[in-house]
Amino acid sequence: MNDRDKTQTRTLHGKWDLLEHLVRGGIHADEDLAQDAAEAEKLQRKQEYEAFNRKLSELKFGKYAFFLNYGYVQNDNPSFAKFTPRESEFDVNSRRLVYEVIGDCPLDDLDVVDVSCGRGSVCMALHGRFHPNSYLGIDLSSEAVAFCREHHQIPNFQFEEGDAESLPLASESRDVVINIESSHNYPRIGAFFNECFRVLRPGGWLLYTDLLAPKAFARHTRLLQTIGFTKTRDADITSNVLSSCDETAERRMVAYKDPEERSYMADFLAAPGSETYRAMEQGLLCYRLFTFRKITQTSSPTNS
């Protein structure tokens, strides 16, 4: 399949079809897109997320829609989260996912960049529980960044529009890169991983989770290790995420009345019975969580 066909497959029916995009389009599984096809793909993705954020802003509860991830429910899988959010906390499962991704990374006094921050899920989960020296949320969507600037006014926390594949950051300027449920959008994942390595200081942490075809994860791990990262954690959390979808998707779906919108959102939220949910159940898509470290000969991480 050529780059053009791949892009068309991924935008079938003029909507973002996650399953098509991830499983049949095979994004990331074999190779990155060529630069021009990648730019077209990103423009398309940006437009979709701008429209999605505008749509949320029109809804009554939109100002409370901070978390755009599927969430995590604890089961027999080992858990590394330092905090357990209270059941009464808003979007408790999505917060749990953020704490699970952070795991044993200390974060306090460190410089943190959250690539594809969306509407501020990491920022919400960090605030009051962790004390980074700085937090910068970057997202391709100007609507998402505007929302974050309006709703998360916290000292040392900032938000900027930017592309994960070309981060607007100086080399070796951050200690931690966080990336949650977003990398499936990047047509050149290799460029993103190179950027993570470039912006991290020696000893730095890449805290990373996403939903992809198993084959794509094998390629990701190879790419990251070739760049120079050391893998320190690798967990399949598909069952935790499915349990979260069981609990939360229907609740979130209540806002969508129109049948076409409902079918679109059912996949977006991986509601039980949706194609995305079934793909996870069948193992066509897998939700994995990783910690990678930039361990170099000169790095002497105080936090290892």
Ligand SMILES: C[S@@+](CC[C@H](N)C(=O)[O-])C[C@H]1O[C@@H](n2cnc3c(N)ncnc32)[C@H](O)[C@@H]1O
């Ligand atoms: C499913 S949301 C996840 C947001 C957030 N991490 C969370 O957990 O709520 C994916 C995000 O990726 C962003 N995104 C897509 N492509 C991007 C790119 N090339 N660079 C930066 N952000 C991008 C979208 O705008 C969107 O906010």
